[in-house]
Amino acid sequence: MLTPTPTCLPATGAAVAVAVAGESSVSATHARLPPSTPPVPSRVHLPQLPAPPALSSRNHPASPTPAASKSTAATDSDLDLSDESLASMSPREQTALLSRQRHWRHARDLFDRLRALPGYAPSAVHYGVVLRHLARARRWAELRRVWVRMAREDALPPSNPAYAALADALAKAGQAWESLLLLRHMRARGVAPDEVSMNTFVRILKDEGRYSDAVALFNDWCNGRFEVGFIDLDYSALDPSGPMQFLLAEMWHGNMYDADASSIQGVPRIAKLVLTYNTMINLYGKAGRLKDAMDMFMGMPAYGVMPDTCTFNTMISIFGSHGNVNEAEALFASMVVRGTGPDIKTFNVMMTVFASKGNVEGVLKHYRHIGKMGLSADTVSYRIVLRVLCERKMIYEAEDVIEGIMRSGTCVPEQSLPIVMKMYIDQGLLDKANAFFERHCRGEELSSKTFAAIMDAFAERGLWEEAEHIFYSHRGVKGRDIVEYNVMVKTYGAAKQYDRVPTLLEYMNESGISPDECTFNSLIQMFATGGFPQRAKKLLGKMRDAGFIPKCETYAAVITTYSRNYLVSEAIDLYNEMKASGVEPNVVVYGALIDTFAETGQLEEALHYSNLMEESGIAPNQIILTSLIKAYSKANCWREAQDLYSRMKNMDGGPDIIASNSMLNLYANLGMVTKVKEIFDCLRRNNQADDVSYTSMIFLYKNMGLLSESVRIAHDLQNSGLLSDCASYNAVMACFAAKGKLRECAELVQQMQEHNISPDASTFGMIFSVMKKSQISPEEVSQLESAYNDNRSSTRQAVVAFLFSIAGMHAAALNICEKYMSPILTINQCACNVAFNVYASCGEVDKAFSLFTQMHELGLKPDTATYIHLTTCYGKYGMLGGLRSVNGFLGYQNNEVSLHKTVVSCRETGSNILAVQPVKK
Template sequence: MGISKRTHLSKTLLKNTKNPSFSWHFFKHLISSPSSNPSPQSISSITQILASAQMLSEIDELHHLLLHRQPPEASRLSLIALAQSSAKSGLLDKALSQFQSIRTRFPAKPPPIRLYNALLEASVKENRPEFISVLYKDMLADGFSPDTYTFNLLIGFFCELGHLDDARKLFDKMPLKGCRPNEFSFGILARGYCRARLSFQALELLNGMRDFRCSPNQVIYNTLISGFCKEGRIDEAERLLEQMRNDGISPNVVTFNSRISALCSVGEIQEACRVFRDMQKDNGMDLPCPNIVTLNVMLDGFCKGGMLEEAEDLVKSMKKDGVFTEPKSYNIWLAGLVRNGKLLEARLVLEEMVEKGVKPNTYSYNIVIDGLCKEGMISEAKSVMGLMRSNRVIPDTVTYSTLLHGYCSKRKVLDANRLLHDMMRDGCFPNTITCNILLQSLWKEGRILEAEKLLQKMNERGYGLDIVTCNIVIDGLCRRGKLDKAIEIVDGMWHHGSAALGDLGNAFLGLVDDTYSGNKCLPDLVTYSTIINALCKAGRLDEAKKKFIEMMGKKVAPDPVIYNIFIHGFCKHGKISSAFRVLKDMEKSCNPTTRTYNLLIQGLRSKQQIDRIHDLINEMQQKGVCPDIFTYNSLINALCEGGRMREAASLFDEMVQRGVFPNVSSFSLLIKAFFKACDFGAAQETFEIALSVCGQKDALYSLMFNELHNGGRVSEAKELLEISIERSIDIEGFSYGCLIEVLCKEDRLEDAHELLNKMIDNGYILDPASFMAVVDGLGKVGKKREADKLADKMMDMATHREESNHMVAKRRYSEKESSHRQLSEDGVGESNWRSILHRDDGSGLAMKVLKRTQKGWGQGSVLSLQPRKNDFVEDWEDTG
């Protein structure tokens, strides 16, 4: 076949790409002639057509045909074209099989380097490191020197893995192998350094480019500028921008978009806004104008930074300019509204999109559904799915999985199961993520048999059992007290991946070992955190330390969470010196968090080492770690336990000045301490301040009432209960039954009777036992009719209580007011103190009243203490 005919064949094939079956039969008919000699170009064309149509058996047939062609050299060239095209089409396994045929049939003539490069590139794309190593060694054994393209591929692969030392070694080896690094080599390695937040090392590369006669280009400058911005090194980024201009390279819109995006990603929204405003101004600086990418990046930055007013202004400006027309822009705005709790506004934006002819996509609806589910508004999320269907947008696996997670988080497993059936009925099949959501819910519900069946089904139906699956099972075992079995599975994962779950029992022995898939499930940081946390809770601290050492040996880097687990474990068992030793080691690899210090403060509180708590709070502030409400509540609790209530009261002023607002727990601690000290006047004044700062919280009223009653101040308790009834306070936490009984014993039957009637008249469903003392009292004084009437009400109340078991005013209860939590081993209970921030009279009133309280209760603020020197042992363990 002549050159013109071979070219004609390629053109004919390309014209018939939409009919792959015809193309294949046409090609096979032409090459069946002994005189035919298909060109590598035509073989590449037919291979691409067959690969796109997933006609894999036909590719195997083509492989067989080409393998037996004559002369041998024509067969060799054809097979090279086939293997190269298969690799580029993403058929790595077939390409390697074809490559092996070439090596076997033509051992004296190794394949060309371009084929090695194609196979290496395909191996990199499919993340198959085992093939990369074999191919590279095979290339060297054949006497080939890797070319620049080969080196660039391998350097990029190592950078993606985060193995920058290996990438740098290859880069440095290039001149030794006769390859001169080009601008792509420098750019690839520079991007790797910048992603690892090592921008100064990338800068060294830029400065060394001229040694290899390479000129810096826009790409590498943009990479470096973005890298320095992400590291918060704004001055260095600005200096590079000037250097870029001095090199005669004009910054383009990509440069500025990179800067803005990087600044937003590290929370430097104001600086990003300054750059954005400069681009908008025509001030002779020859800056590029913002494009839609710039606008979207800035909008995303405003939304993530909580700057909704600025975001809304930008949206209005984009609408005015006619550029707010793409689903991507709307989706950014939707996500911003949802993130900032503006769910109603987000719903309206969805409707606006439909009205404006900008069709919301599945992602648009999923944003809103996810936000509603996270707020526990599952029925509203379900209605958005209905809206989605009415607008002919098909829910996807993410939609269903989000709703499933919502149901499971509400412990509505039956509803979740029904939704799963609906999902499959609609032809939307679960994936591993969906199954993991259900699996985790079943473990938490204690429905172990169902969880095990689900695990079996996941394996049988080919859903990958990923590391999340393994971690769910390991966590479930730890929660059930089967810690040793969990450890056994973790040990097995290093050898068998997810197949180690087969150790759960005979039902799981068929789990597939994914060793050869290239994606073996190996224990990660979550795995070790789960095991170490369980060991610490069980008091097996030595074993926890051994697991930590094992983790480090396996190159699993620790994070603040795992250090906090150890600190909590040591503090819980009274080993404070060991906990501080962990802090010292932690500072070598990662920054301590507010929780880190809170755990240490609670440990010191258990030892009543109040002065050291003060020192630790000062240390936090010196290191830029902000104390939070838990920090101060721990100190308040320690001071109150030590009888130092006046110091605790003075601390409130310091809190407010530092932007940490007292919550219900803060005041509760102080009120209880004053009652314990029989300082009822101070307790009453604190209660009034608490109501002004925190609002009319049920927990505050119940605490004050119970403390008054327990302190024998019956009249004040009765008066507070009457005020609570008038204000429709939930009295479920009040010991009102005891008060009624005391009133009856003190011959105040009329007061008790009147109090009962007042509660009934205001719609409260009471404990029937609280009626008994009054009914008996009325009977004893001869008021039988009134006693019988009250007894009838008691019976009615018992019936209603069985049905509802809470008051008619349950709407307030449904708001999840859980502010009256006590101190626990994990820290002071947290109330919904964010509402304080939105109170018009919150901080200002708090400052005034707290200062007045200080004057009334005694002067003095927290003493300034000299730092204490602590002697730490060399190991984390000590004698406590």
């Protein structure tokens, strides 16, 4: 089953209050993943298996079987039996009657009636049955009364059945340690374990993970020894109010400790029950001792004990869980050959083995054989096959299984619901996911954990609205648990939907659910990651007020967000508060503080916290050393930085790219060209150089006047595919601008547009610089630069269009003009002039003349740049009269301007026409 965000014990008190305005309504709009077409798997025809006989359905509650009804009826009528009927029963029949009672009070009352019968002989077996009933019901006071009566009134010493029943019930009630102390009581009483009680204690030790103690206990028992020294009897650790206090008190007083121990030694025993062998085989398997498990399995026939179905199931599970699929298959085949009939658990074990190896065909092969063997698939079978099909995105086969489950009258196992939903969601089949949810999850008594897992599946794909819809969907009787609220907090945080959190917390408070530790941690992490340090700090205080002690990771999240926002004093205060609370900082906390001081150039402070970290026993990792290298670099302490860099070379993975770039920049700033080239060449050889590495080299050569080398590196960077941001593009453009390479600059700007990277002020500065170095009218460049500095509308697009036009990239220039010229009502004089230029350069003369007319209509007075472009248009049409008019108009406006005659080839007329450009006298 999918596991959502883990939760801790719920807190008491009021719910979290966050001072943020939230939305009152909750949207259930369904966003959609980009459509994806899942691969079409090969169809596997799965058989429709018979329904499991005892499997209840959430939709259709299972009716009790006739046998169950008969048993229930018999139990209800037991208390109505007369004393004569009870007295006529044999002791074995009386034991069976006591055993089948379903309530501890019925068993106790029936036992009291049996004891009151004339001629009744006290039976240790009867006491054992009653003690088991009382221990399972955790009626410790009643249990003590019965135990004391057994020892004092009936003078029966505790027997193996009583010890075994009590130990088993205690272990199942979570009192495993006290159940093991019964072994000491048995030894002190001189009661040697029989095979049943020995098997019980071995199983308890196995379940507790004490494999070596379990093996030693069993081997000693086989060799005639009963040693219990491995059980620590720490009186100070015993609970005075514990359920077995009355029993263990006898040992504490020392009046019976090991009193009869000698009488139970030296009697070798041989296990005769298959249950004991099954327990020991399982124990060896859990301990990883496969050879011992196989030896015990192979040795069973020598002692007259034949392996049963449970034995084979255990052996198959052991070898399969250790990856020995071939051995598991061989055991399965041997089982069939020996005539030991497999049960449904056998097939479930085999399917689990193949599922762990990702062998879908192996799972499906055994799934098909369930029906062929006359067995019915159970919930476990469905869970295994659905998991493997859904994980492999075998949608059609999974749907076949689901339809088969529904036709059999049962329903999809609850643990499988999130897995099926996740399969649909991951494949982008949201309609199918919604339909599956409506059919199988609506109105059901599903656990809050299941809903949380479904929400988490949506959240992992960024579908917060769908997760929200599941959260607010109608439920059955069961309400929302804290785990669902925690998943929604995490979902909103991942989707940056911070404004929806207050509504969620208000709903949580109205539902009477208090936040737990995980709620606080999720909220703090969300606001810290989202860049809200003060809100994260406020929640940290509320977490303490609610009675929770924040862990180091929680403090680290807030300190890190303080550091990222350069709130240095707040970060230090929280660090001191953390220390005062007894919480030791980890490497993340120290790393955040050190890096903050490194970024701000505070070398002494960075070194101070580095020393504190090492004094606390934390060795600096690559991240810490990189931050210190940055700090040394800002202070130009190249020897100290170099020592740290050499130290990093001896660590696993070596220096990271940030450390290498820091050293590269440090050497470059100091003009240490040889060192710079050494690091850069090493980075290129190892394919580690990034855009920062190349940029550092470009500026190093440029600042040294080695423009050719700078341009060469710029071309390498351009061809490397590492250009990713405006800074790296600017570095390359600076080289081209310095060399006056207009076309290369224009192509770089075009690449920036294609990658949705907006030019910044440095980019435009270099554009104007390269324009001034080209054969372009100074009036036009000056007008563009002035309009850019005044931040007039459409000027940025106009500058780029003009750059493309003068670089001969006419189609790109025309495309930009078409965009910013609509609507024309908002266009300024400068942008119109650029459009005039682009239209004229592209041969769009009609558009140019139309624009000239529109300028008059908009009240935009033509200036010198306008008439220059108008002259170009007249020249292309060979209109000499228009040229003379422009010349006269220019002279009328400014008598310092005259026309410089230039011969222009005109394809329309095939003759030489005079074009004009204004020049100073």
